[in-house]
Amino acid sequence: MSRTTQLLGGNLLVTITYTGPNASDLGYLLHKNPGKVQPFELNVGVATVFYPEVTAERCTAALLLEVDAIDLVRNKHIRMGTRDSLDHYINDRPYVSSSLMSVALGKVFSTAMSGRCNERPELAASPLELVIQLSSVPVMGAPGFATSLFEPLGWNVNEVPIPYDSKFPTWGDSSYVKITLTGTMLLNDALRQIYLLLPVMEDAKHYWVSDAEVGKLMRAGAGWLETHPQRAMIIQRYLAHQRNMTEKVAFHDEEDGSDTGDAAQLVPARKALRSLRLEAVLTALHELGTRRVVDMGCGEGALLQKLFSDPTFSSIVGTDVSPHMLNRAEERLRLRELSDRQRERVRLLQSSATYLDDRLRDYDAVVLMEVVEHIEPERLAALESSVFGYAKPKAVVVTTPNAEFNSLYPQLPSGSFRHPDHRFEWSRAEFDQWIVSIASTYGYRAERRSIGDADELLGAPTQMAIFKRA
């Protein structure tokens, strides 16, 4: 059976319960008559507002969204998938539903969200005793993540994970949770918080994030997001991690707007190590007298950017197997805006280190920065043969993690690698052994260095080798 992907009609329910005198006044605040069942046609399906309970003391309004899966697939304006996916069909996540619910809330309760209520203005301006239930919300984050978003806003949060399948208890809990919020809150604040935080919890949006989103974010977040302890993360997730947009958020006052994804927090001081590594590689290239250089496996182009801004390097080539990464690098270097003369200095090429590439022969240096550990050990010989045997640069600079240092990362489970895509990580002795064998096989002289603060016993976090053709 082949891999299939699918899109399914979601059924989401949000209920809002108000307990207080003349509870049915909730209908005025929501601008929806408690005596009626009102369907709203949206372009993603049908949202129905109905009232399960209307008494003098308690009133519950429910918004049920029935998503039409087939329309969803065919709707060109709706983007299904993770933020890296370019195609609405190709989608590993079957259920991108909470941002749809967010849209439904915005459409159905738009007036309520603005806080306007001509009939009961004083009620709209007073905090109310509310209970809000959100059924099956997808959450990308550790258990308690939803609580960490709502609690600072004054909610009492009950977050119950939904198990995958009671028939297979070993599977554990799915990423869906049922959330109950209890608290005393302005209704319009409560609605705006849910509107904004639903897609944040899921960390995916069903539509392309455009500049208009910045405005939406600032309106929905006014009055509470400014002081939220997690606001940087909320802004990044809401704006789908697009740096150029997060920079536009006026009240976003952190000086560091760079991509500090959740993974980055796993390893402390990783960012610092990253820049130390860049510096170490640049220093090595300068010492070698390199002018023409290939950054093999350039990724998003962090090193390329450094090389490009340094006039010592007259010809710079970045390669990667992934067209997507090359696009990111192209954006980062703003290649499209460069003059012909500037552009001549830098080239981005799709290439794989396990194939021989005529375009990469006879450069001054090839850099393999954090690359070899992404290659299957059995394919490593192909990389060696292609880089040292065929491309034959005057020098090769290699950096790779020092596996011994891993035990100093408390969050890293013992025996695991620093990155899920690492196929191996070498100890210092293993790295040494590799260096010696490469040098003798291909006729290079090698020097070994370390990068980052070294531990007395375990060495530095990153190790580096500099090969010079003998």
Place this chain on the structure above:
Amino acid sequence: MSELAIPELCLVVLIGPSGSGKSTFAANNFGTFETLSSDFFRGMVSNDMNDQGATKAAFESLNFVAGKRLDAGLLTVIDATSVQADARRQLVALAKAHDVLPVAIVLDVPLSVSLERNDSRTDRTLDHHIIKRQHEQLRRSLKGLGREGFRKIHTLESVEATEKASIRREPLLNDFRFDEGPFDVIGDVHGCLSELCTLLEKLGYRLTRDGQGRVLGAEHPQRRKAIFVGDLVDRGPDSPSVLRLVMGMVAQGNARAVPGNHEDKLVKALDGKKVQTSHGLAQTLAQLATEPEEFRLEVKNFCRGLVSHLVLDQGRLVVAHAGMIEAYQGRASARVRAFALYGDTTGETDEYGLPVRYAWANDYRGEAAVLYGHTPTLEAEWVNGTMCLDTGCVFGGKLTALRYPEREVVQVPAEKMWFPPAKPLTPAHAAKQSGSVPPGGGAAQDPGERTDGMLKMSDILGKQTIQTSIHGRVSIRQEQAAGALEVMSRWATDPRWMPYLPPTMSPVATSKLPDHLEHPAEAFESYNKVGVEAVICEEKHMGSRAVVLLTRNPVKFDALPGWRGTVYTRTGRPFFEQKTTDEFLSRIDAAVEEAGLWEELATDWILLDAELLPWSFKADDMIRGQYAAVGASATSGLDDAVVALEQALDSGADVAALLRRIRSRQENAAAYIAAYQNYTAPTIGPEGVQLAPFQVLASEGAVHSGRDHTWHLDLVDKLVKADPVLIRPTRHIVISTGSKDSTSAGVKWWQELTADGGEGMVVKPLKNLALRSGKSRGGKDLVQPGIKVRGREYLRMVYGPDYTDPHNLMRLKDRNLALKRSLALREYALGIEALDRLVAGEPLWRVHQAVFGVLALESDRVDPRL
């Protein structure tokens, strides 16, 4: 009337002043596109044929076009005055750069004629002094043309001669494409007469001797021809007798020969030139000294007359002493000859004082097989479709011949070491002996040069066109290749061990029945329509597609001793880590042994197309993260909605219809959960995995796509019998598409199969690889190799819990299968092509190109639910 002979492929430079009749001559004697006129190019770059200011741009573009034509092997004529030496020098250089002969045809008409013609022209006139000057320049040029590098010069000295002359195109001296063999190509002999005689007799030649017992020639009863790759002489015991034998065979038409560097040097020595007599020339000269003068003369003429390389068998075979790159084949120039004699030398020498040679064969990508000698190696081996036949007989190695087209190596051992080698012989595949595992080896022996096992970026990236035997040319677009590179290099099995990837499969045409999306009726109908009468229905296993390569001959796959093979997914990812793979394969090996398939197929390797079960072994994460997650969230959301709606109903709200709808969705969600639960076995280790092979793709010497499916399933049954725990049978039924009773039985079979949760079935032409009957559609007559018909409940997992709702089903029926079908055919053709190439022993890059093509086509965006 005179006939001007010129080579079939050459650069013809017409030389003559304005008004000498060049354009008319060209129009009369050459094709429309063969002649490139400088006036025309002036017009192209400036809109004005007479604009002298555009001359530079005009010649740059003319040279560019001429270069492209010569690259393509097309005769090209330059129609410009070319009366100045400098202009001609550039054209001679152009010819040499493309390794074709420059030929001059001079139109030397009287000045008066030129002037008269000039005056009568309406499109342009030149000043008389210009034409006069051109005539003077021509005068001065005539004598020195030969020295300028023209290999042939024809001069037409009058208007009449120009008008009456015609052109005769002659084949090049190296052009023996008409000779289709069969041949026995023989490696470097170096005076080893006795071994040569033994080899010729072993090959079936009858030697002819004179009264003194000297061997004068040899002929083959089946009229085979021997081809000598050169270096007949030097170092060995009896160079003159070897020459006598070979010259005799050539004279009788029983052999052809190309020169080696040793013959080249011998000619110089016999000419009395001063040459170094090291490397064995001294022996030859001493041996020849006892021969009569006329024999020495004969030898000199014979060796001098040898042509650098031979192109044979419609261009499929090239023989040259030191090899021949593709760009030089069938060409003639000094560097082509130098390459043929000495190979790709770098100008440096190694520690033994021998010239360092670039290993051109490692880069070779040409279509023609190249047979050569020159570099002594331990064994004759194919490297990218080339083979070095010099196995160092004179150094105590072997004398080697290759039978062509049989491609069979025939050898005799040296009787002794006749001459000590300067350095030890090395294998062509140096690395096979080394302990580490660089692909193709390479590094250990000869760092810096690639070997056969290494692939180049240019083999796969960019737009590629792959010629397939069953579906014509298949194009891979640049972005398709780009999309596949990441998967291939980051996740897939080593290309050496992944000689095949399975094609995608199209679902059946959408059912006309109101409550079905897929149904067998349409599958039977579509095969019936293209003339496929008998089809086989095979159960679709609830597992993951797996390709199993099992070998007892690791060398064939460039692997180390002890390596057993691979088990990989449809995108080339290994199923298990190496140790588990080995254990799994050893169990399959035992079953293959027990079933007697090694003997039955006369093979030491086998490639199986199979399904690996259970699905959850590979897809557990996906079942949990995708299917179960959807089920869980749907259940939870719907249960909450039902509670809220019931409450609203109790308090009098009008939600009855909505409640009914939500409840039916609850039922659908339950059915959906039941569907995926069907595919989930409790977590098991690799020892609990089962393999359901359904096709034997290939084995030594054979691709089995032409064997009908019952042959394949019979073999599978033997495997099942050998190990019923590991090997799972594939239930099947044969249906006749033309018979109503039979197709009804097929439908019933499918219904029973899917009623208890089965995934569905695949319908295939019984005879396997099938072409549509009736009129040909230009090489595109391939019939779908299989059509899947999935079960109604199974499709819930693909299209969602609620897909059976009439409103949904109606919309889902509007699905487009055209792209999926077309991809299925193209990928199938590429897969078979990869197998054909593997079995034919073609170089790795050729196999990988087709395999990569399958993966590249898979990067096309197709509705993943199909």
